[in-house]
Amino acid sequence: MEVEGKTDELKDLEADFANLVLLAAAGSSEDLRLLLAKLVRKYRARRPDFAERINQALKSTQTRASGPSVLRRGPTAPEASPLPMDADSRLSLIRVFDDLAGLEAPLLTQGLLKQIQSIVRERRERDKLSAHGIRPTRSAILVGPPGVGKTLSARWIAAQIGKPLWILDLTTVMSSLLGKTGNNLRAVFDHARANEAVLLLDEIDAIAKRRSDESDVGELKRLVTAILQEVDAWPDTGLLLAATNHPELVDPALWRRFDVILTFEQSDPSTIEAAVRRFLGPDAPAYEPFLHLMASSMHGHSLSDVERAIASMRRDAVLNGVAPADLAVSLAAQHIDRLDKPAKLDLALQLARANGMSHNKIMALTGVSRDTIRKYAGPSPIKGRGRKKEG
Known part of the structure; x- marks a missing residue:
């Protein structure tokens, strides 16, 4: 049985050698390297020394190849x-x-x-x-x-x-x-x-x-x-x-x-804010006062969602001339439904402190009452509707 096993292994080696000769004669260098890689895997367990010699030969031919190779570092x-x-x-x-x-x-x-x-x-x-x-x-x-x-x-x-x-x-x-x-x-x-x-x-x-x-x-x-x-x-x-x-x-x-x-986990608020700043690119300085506002409105979203939202916002700014403050508020409005109660309160206070919206509008957007907004952010600076008369 041992002799028979060796005979079968010899036949296997002869078949592999014949395939190598055929590919070499045909000049199929890529197919030849692929076959060598298969032989390394095939013989690694039975003949580790032999497999390693093939592996070294494969590395050598890849390194010395005169034409470009995927092993060579470069744009092509x-x-x-x-x-x-x-x-x-x-x-x-x-x-x-x-x-x-x-x-x-x-x-x-x-x-x-x-x-x-x-x-x-x-x-x-x-x-x-x-x-x-x-x-x-x-x-x-x-x-x-x-x-x-x-x-x-x-x-x-x-x-x-x-x-x-x-x-x-x-x-x-x-x-x-x-x-x-x-x-x-x-x-x-x-x-x-x-x-x-x-x-x-x-x-x-x-x-x-x-x-x-x-x-x-x-x-x-x-x-x-x-x-x-x-x-x-x-x-x-x-x-x-x-x-x-x-x-x-x-x-x-x-x-x-x-x-x-x-x-990988859902991004935390600081990561979302960093993503907003990165995706804004050269427009980031114009949106600096609203970065935290935009990041808060995107809480719970994936980074790919954030990237799409910011890209859409930038297109709107270029094509329609919408001001950064209005775009930031619009972004917040689009994602308000996904925020929990504390996040909505935080967003409401940010909007109030940005001095761009009346308390009435903030309440309509976030669901946070005017009294709560006034309690934490002070009276509304917007004159007219939405501001209670002082005194």
Whole structure:
């Protein structure tokens, strides 16, 4: 039996060698590198020394390649190497964000930003860690509701370590032919590993649902198992990220595969205010007296909601010549229904102190009584209707 096993392994090696020769003779350098990456994964467990020799050879050929490569840092990196495509539709399986020219740091809590900065530093100083026998963080899963900065954070991480971000495009990968979906996934992982990429599996819950979910057929459950194996085999040379809005749907086994869990929460008031200032761009100085007012009115909204609201407001200012004070009040009016009672009181007092509205109008907008507004903000400075006669 042992002799028979060795014979089968020899045949396997001969078949792999024959494929290498065919690709080399055809001059298919990209396909050749992809096959080498597959062989590294295939032999890592059975023949680790052999797999490492192949891996070193792969790195060497990528570094010395005369043409442009996705490993080379530059604005043309994403176009330099063909991305994996669906065989039937000929659509790319990967979407690319190339932010190598620069990207502002995401607006996050200090604790979360510190975690992300730590991952970036580990990637930059990978050799230093390796010299002490320490592996850098290979993978992280980003968890949180929509619009809190998960994708933007992934883009920023990639930019900080000099890589474009590759996002697995589930709309193209998923197929009614489930076996084909598995092939598409393997093509993406193989290509990403070969190029030491930063790969993001967005909406991971769509393809890594709990295997106990009785609504899924057996093939989908096998697909989840395949994803778990791919995550296990992910090398130190690349960074694998995943994102989900629905952590309760993700297979529990997947959580254990990721080195780090990054939890994104709804933004606090100070973060919302910083976002308003950033999204106002060069117009921020004109809105400085109303920044806190606008931020308060957007309390509880996602940063993407804030960005859309501010963009709409700026367009209104340019096209219709609306004054900043009026735009700030209009923004507050649009989102007043989502505020709780203390937040409405805070907003009412800000409006009163801004000296732009009568107490009557503030009461109509916020539901806070004139007596309460007067108690905390003093008499209305607006003459005429809305101001009680003094004395």
